Amino acid sequence: xxxxxxxxxxxxxxxxxxxxxxxxxxxxxxxxxxxxxxxxxxxxxxxxxxxxxxxxxxxxxxxxxxxxxxxxxxxxxxxxxxxxxxxxxxxxxxxxxxxxxxxxxxxxxxxxxxxxxxxxxxxxxxxxxxxxxxxxxxxxxxxxxxxxxxxxxxxxxxxxxxxxxxxxxxxxxxxxxxxxxxxxxxxxxxxxxxxxxxxxxxxxxxxxxxxxxxxxxxxxxxxxxxxxxxxxxxxxxxxxxxxxxxxxxxxxxxxxxxxxxxxxxxxxxxxxxxxxxxxxxxxxxxxxxxxxxxxxxxxxxxxxxxxxxxxxxxxxxxxxxxxxxxxxxxxxxxxxxxxxxxxxxxxxxxxxxxxxxxxxxxxxxxxxxxxxxxxxxxxxxxxxxxxxxxxxx
Amino acid sequence: xxxxxxxxxxxxxxxxxxxxxxxxxxxxxxxxxxxxxxxxxxxxxxxxxxxxxxxxxxxxxxxxxxxxxxxxxxxxxxxxxxxxxxxxxxxxxx
Numbered sequence: 092x093x094x095x096x097x098x099x100x101x102x103x104x105x106x107x108x109x110x111x112x113x114x115x116x117x118x119x120x121x122x123x124x125x126x127x128x129x130x131x132x133x134x135x136x137x138x139x140x141x142x143x144x145x146x147x148x149x150x151x152x153x154x155x156x157x158x159x160x161x162x163x164x165x166x167x168x169x170x171x172x173x174x175x176x177x178x179x180x181x182x183x184x185x186x187x188x189x190x191x192x193x194x195x196x197x198x199x200x201x202x203x204x205x206x207x208x209x210x211x212x213x214x215x216x217x218x219x220x221x222x223x224x225x226x227x228x229x230x231x232x233x234x235x236x237x238x239x240x241x242x243x244x245x246x247x248x249x250x251x252x253x254x255x256x257x258x259x260x261x262x263x264x265x266x267x268x269x270x271x272x273x274x275x276x277x278x279x280x281x282x283x284x285x286x287x288x289x290x291x292x293x294x295x296x297x298x299x300x301x302x303x304x305x306x307x308x309x310x311x312x313x314x315x316x317x318x319x320x321x322x323x324x325x326x327x328x329x330x331x332x333x334x335x336x337x338x339x340x341x342x343x344x345x346x347x348x349x350x351x352x353x354x355x356x357x358x359x360x361x362x363x364x365x366x367x368x369x370x371x372x373x374x375x376x377x378x379x380x381x382x383x384x385x386x387x388x389x390x391x392x393x394x395x396x397x398x399x400x401x402x403x404x405x406x407x408x409x410x411x412x413x414x415x416x417x418x419x420x421x422x423x424x425x426x427x428x429x430x431x432x433x434x435x436x437x438x439x440x441x442x443x444x445x446x447x448x449x450x451x452x453x454x455x456x457x458x459x460x461x462x463x464x465x466x467x468x469x470x471x472x473x474x475x476x477x478x479x480x481x482x483x484x
Numbered sequence: 485x486x487x488x489x490x491x492x493x494x495x496x497x498x499x500x501x502x503x504x505x506x507x508x509x510x511x512x513x514x515x516x517x518x519x520x521x522x523x524x525x526x527x528x529x530x531x532x533x534x535x536x537x538x539x540x541x542x543x544x545x546x547x548x549x550x551x552x553x554x555x556x557x558x559x560x561x562x563x564x565x566x567x568x569x570x571x572x573x574x575x576x577x578x
Contacts (some may be wrong), residue, residue, distance in 0.1 A: 160572060180535075213507055220506055230565060231529050233502040236515040240498035248499060248543070258506060295502045295515070296538070345525045472525070 092192040094318035096329035097482070099128025100438040105426030106278040107208045113145055116428075117159045120310040123193035124200070128314035129325040132164035135314075136196035137251075137333050141173045141183035141203040143430040144468075146154050147218040148209050152251075156202070160272075165200065174224035177379065177466030179203060181337070181433030181478025182313065187315050188335045197317050198324075203435070204310035205428035207451040215306050222429070222475075223468035235303055236295035236470070238380040242343075242472040243351060246297060246382050247406035255385070257297055261288035262403040263384035264302055270410060271420020277428030278307050288381075293460035302381040302423070309428035311435040330441050333481040334363035340473025347472075353390035356477035357463065361392070364481040368392035371414055371481075372457030373443055374437035377465045378421040388416075391463065415453050418443060433464035433478055444484045488526040493520035494568050497525055501536060508559040512536050518547055518568050531569035532556060546571040 103116045125132060142155025143413055151158060156170045173180040180203025187199035206216050220228035221235075239246050249255055250289025265285055271277035288301040321329040338356040343349070349414070350358075361367055368391060378384040385399030393414065402408045408416040419425040419439035422432060440460040442448045460482045467475025497517040505511035514530035531550045534540060547568035554560040 151518070216504075218505055228506065230527060231506070231509050231515075232504060232527050233504060233509075233515060235504065236500050236502040239500040240515055240517055242497070242517060245498050247500065292502050293501075295504070296500045344523050345519055345537050470501075470527075 095188050095191045095315055096318040096321045097313050098316055098321050098325050098329050099124045099314035100441045102311040102438045104276045105307050105311050106190055108308045109208050113206040114159050116310040120312040121163045124312035124314050130314050134198050135197050135200045136170045137190045138165050138200040139171050139173055139183035139186040141179035141430050143179045144174050144218045175476045176351045177477035178478045179430035181464040185335045185337050188332050188465045192318050199315045202312045203431035205430040206308050207306045208308050219481050225472050235304050239295045239298055243403045244386050247449045258285045259400040260286045260382040262400055263354045264288050264381035266403055266409055267417045267424045270293050270418050271424025274420050277424050278419045280388040304379050304422040304427035307426035307428040309431045310432050314436055330444055331483045333483045334360045336360040336479045338477045340469050340475050342471035352473045352477050357391045358481045360479035360481050374416045375439050375462045376463040418451050436462035439483055490522040492549050494520050496543050496545045496547055499541045508557050509555045518543040529567045531567045
């Protein structure tokens, strides 16, 4: 396999852009990424386009990528449309990475774009429920509530087992809202306090409104090339993809002691990159609901079970800490335009590794980083898709 | 292939009250996972005769199978599904 580098990234700000169609969200991301890489549209050999909801929300079920990319000048090449719920963008990145690693292409474009605000949030929430197995959503399963009770996380039982309080559940959102307040691309830019998070409206006991990521529009893109060709396009430091892993969820019966898929996908990414959790300098992870960050600390090997709140109390994962997590503000603050999120995570890590993150820059500049993205919900006990990418420079 | 009956009883694995409901359902309503004696852990709603209040359900409690409309809304009233009810519950009932 050839070594692959990310040589350019770009993103559209995340937020509510009612007047903008999907294309107009995607173009700034694509053009900024090409410009950042020193690559022209004609240099791109293959493109992967990640999106989850356009079929249901706009009716554009087919050829989503071609419809967007033709007006960006990306035509006459293989364009592959990728849908993998909230992990769509990381799945697109993996496709682009494989094209180059295998030698099939020299330059590849990965795009993730999502338009969720359509003026009717009930319709958006209805579309999101199609990111879980329909047998569940038809039966009345509410997506947010599953974070409270689904066996893969079951926050309520964790509160009992570890003595976590409502304040503990809010801590990732406090940290991430501060990070997001420093990010000009973020959807929510006001730092939040534990009190206002805990006291905000209950969505599904014990999850409150400000612990949840919100409906969001946005887009992100990355240009990848064979590492030994990077200098042909740009004098900037190439960011190497040390591993790029995708796993589907596993059906498990109660009592199945095998590690869950968030754990196994991270382990595979560590193994392929030849590193362990102690080697990471920064992480962007999938905090669709704030307490999920506490659970993911365990699954990514950052702490023992139950110790997540302590990592925040002791400032281990804050911007100035040993291993900052979600410097962008994460899904709750930066925003979660579902099919764009994985590449928004990658953009943030590339900016951090290059030292271009402005007031939220991690010092010293991170050299080894991880993006963890997941999506969808199955009848079993896992999410549907887990994507993990480790970057090195 | 042989047809077998499962899940006449269950044990409550986890539950919450959802205060936001998808179209066709009315909030607040219980969401739950139950463990069937035959092995599977499944998602289930809780029967409508159980009052939706904190403290009524307790994880680990014994549940029994019922069949009733998915929801008491015009969209879903004619559709039957399985749900579980506590064998004994702490609430006031209605």
